[in-house]
Every structure is written in structure tokens, then in C-alpha cells.
């Protein structure tokens with residue numbers, strides 16, 4: 001019999017909320033007009049587009065005119081950074097961090113090819129950014145600091161407020177990739193003075209293929225997708241109306257469910273984490289235990305291979321992900337864990353569990369029941385798991 005699915009990979013993507021799907025369906029069935037059309041069958045849909053924009057703006061506490069819809073978080077990150085760099089060709093330096101998502105990290109080589117300098121700031125063992133290093137990296141040529149809001153692998157929150165203060169004094173723009181923050185922690189753009197903020201619908205129960213960029217009012221930025229006049233000429237392309245409407249609904253749900261992240265998701269995440277740490281020897285949590293989003297736990301399980309672990313967990317219906325080589329499709333182990341100085345024996349066995357408001361205690365209990373047996377079996381097979389290794393680890 002196939003085991004029941006236990007989905008703990010919500011940082012990869014989330015289920016579409018049933019309410020979101022309901023809201024989208026009319027736009028996939030009958031209301032298929034183009035919102036930019038002159039006739040009412042299309043033009044009347046403008047109001048649905050704008051309602052979605054208002055709902056997203058409400059979640060972020062910004063003005064609807066500051067919300068530009070895009071196709072995903074990756075596009076939003078590219079739009080923010082490339083759009084700003086192109087708008088200010090007289091400046092030649094961008095600061096980012098060693099723990100960015102590839103949607104930002106992999107822009108580094110592109111920017112360098114264009115002749116810009118890119119500085120990546122490091123983190124400590126808990127994944128916290130070194131603000132002194134950041135300050136020292138700034139010079140008269142610095143245009144932008146781009147920093148991840150909540151890390152997708154560890155959940156660690158960056159000190160974005162402090163970074164804004166540092167940047168503001170020096171006339172530098174701030175972009176934050178908040179793809180893993182939106183819907184998990186309160187975000188108030190009236191208080192957080194970032195210039196640009198990226199988000200992605202499928203991380204908070206909207207469908208894949210829709211996202212957005214907050215662009216602070218008055219900011220000069222070049223469009224990334226050059227085309228028609230949509231999105232006030234900031235992003236060409238016929239609007240993905242059904243998905244945008246879905247993301248608007250999801251934003252409303254996220255806003256009302258935000259307290260559940262603390263009251264429900266965090267205790268379940270902590271139960272999972274404590275349960276693993278206490279039942280499986282040689283395990284540790286990667287990332288600051290306090291400065292984290294409530295849904296994410298990255299657990300280093302020494303002396304096992306992440307891929308083997310995920311496959312064994314899959315047999316129990318458990319979906320999670322690993323920061324080690326193959327799962328991410330690259331040959332390198334996680335650049336985030338390496339930047340944190342996580343030891344080799346743990347990086348390879350690191351597993352990221354990411355919960356949502358749909359996660360139940362029964363699911364967490366089932367994972368806690370299965371994990372010790374899975375890990376013990378794999379360790380018995382592992383060439384690394386000898387007594388010397390255990391002693392070297394300090395056990």
C-alpha cells in the first residue's frame with residue numbers, strides 16, 4: 001500500500017489553497033478576455049486585476065501602484081537588480097551575500113561581465129550576516145545592496161532593517177528577495193524602507209508562474225521585460241489574470257493566517273526539530289535557532305548521504321529536500337551551508353523540512369516515528385560511520 005503523502009517541502013512550492021482555485025476558475029472558463037481591451041468583455045476585468053493588486057498591497061502594507069506583477073520570483077529578482085543597474089549606469093558596484101538564492105547569486109557573473117564589481121558578504125556559523133563586513137565593502141561607487149530576506153535553505157532572517165539604515169545614510173538602494181518571507185512573517189513596507197522587494201505566489205498557496213516586485217514609489221528602474229504598456233509600462237506582456245487573481249486571494253488568506261504561523265506552524269516545526277535531535281545522535285540544526293521563519297528546519301544528520309535519506313523518506317511518503325549535491329541539480333553541496341562553515345559530514349546529510357499551515361501534528365508524529373529507523377539503516381551502510389568518525393565529531 002502506498003503511504004500517505006506527508007508534504008514537508010513548502011519552501012520548494014506549496015499546494016494551491018482550495019479558496020484560491022475557486023477564485024481563479026471563472027477566469028479560466030468564461031472571463032478569458034484581455035484586461036487591456038476596449039470592449040467591456042475584456043476591459044471590465046481591469047477591476048479584478050486591480051483588486052488583486054490591492055490585496056497584495058494590503059499584505060505588504062504598501063500602495064497598490066507600487067506592486068508590479070511578474071511571472072515568478074526569479075523574474076522579480078532579475079527585474080530588480082538588472083533594472084536598477086541599467087537605470088544607473090554611472091554606478092558600478094553591487095553588494096550581495098554568499099547565501100542568496102541562485103536567482104540573485106547567478107546574476108553575479110552576468111553583472112561582472114557587464115563591467116560591474118560584485119561583493120558577496122559572508123555569514124557566521126549560524127547563517128547571520130556580518131554587518132561590519134557589509135559596511136567595509138561600501139564605497140562611493142556602490143549602487144545597490146541586495147539581500148535575501150529569509151533564507152530558503154535555513155530559514156534564517158537577514159537584518160534587513162539595519163541594512164536599510166546603513167544604506168540610507170550612504171544613498172544606496174536596497175533590494176530584498178522576500179520570496180521565503182512573504183506569508184510567513186509580517187512584512188510592513190511602511191516601516192521597512194527597502195526600495196525593491198521580490199515575492200512569488202507559489203510559495204504562499206497561489207499557483208506557480210506568478211509573482212511580483214514591490215517598486216517604491218518614485219524609484220527609477222528600467223523595465224526588464226520590454227514590450228507593451230501593461231503594468232504602467234514597467235512590465236510588458238498580457239497579464240496572467242487567473243493566476244494574478246489567485247495570488248490576490250492567496251495574499252488575503254496569508255494575511256488572515258499569519259498568526260497561525262506563530263501559534264501553529266512554529267510549535268510543530270519545533271516539535272519536529274526537538275524530536276529529531278533527541279532521538280537521533282549526531283544531529284544539529286543549521287541556522288540561527290531564534291532568527292528564523294517559523295516553518296523551516298534545516299537539520300544536519302552526520303554520516304548519511306542526503307540523497308539516500310530523501311529516497312528512504314520517500315518510501316514513507318515524506319517529501320523534504322536536501323542541501324547536498326544532486327537534489328539541487330548541481331555537483332556542489334549547498335553554497336549556503338558551505339558559507340556557514342557547516343562540516344562536510346553534516347552538509348552531505350542535511351535535510352530541509354519546511355512546513356505550512358496545512359501541516360498536521362499527526363504528520364509530524366509519523367515523521368518522528370520513521371526517522372530514527374531510516375537514519376540507523378543508512379548509517380549501518382555508511383563508510384563514514386565508523387567509531388573513529390564518531391570520536392572525531394566529539395561524541
Ligand code: PLP
Pocket residue numbers: 011012071072073074075077101103148150151152177178179180200201202211
Ligand atoms: N528566491 C528565493 C529565496 C526562493 O526560495 C526562490 C524559489 O525557491 C526564488 C527566489 C525563485 O522563485 P521562483 O521559483 O518563483 O522563480
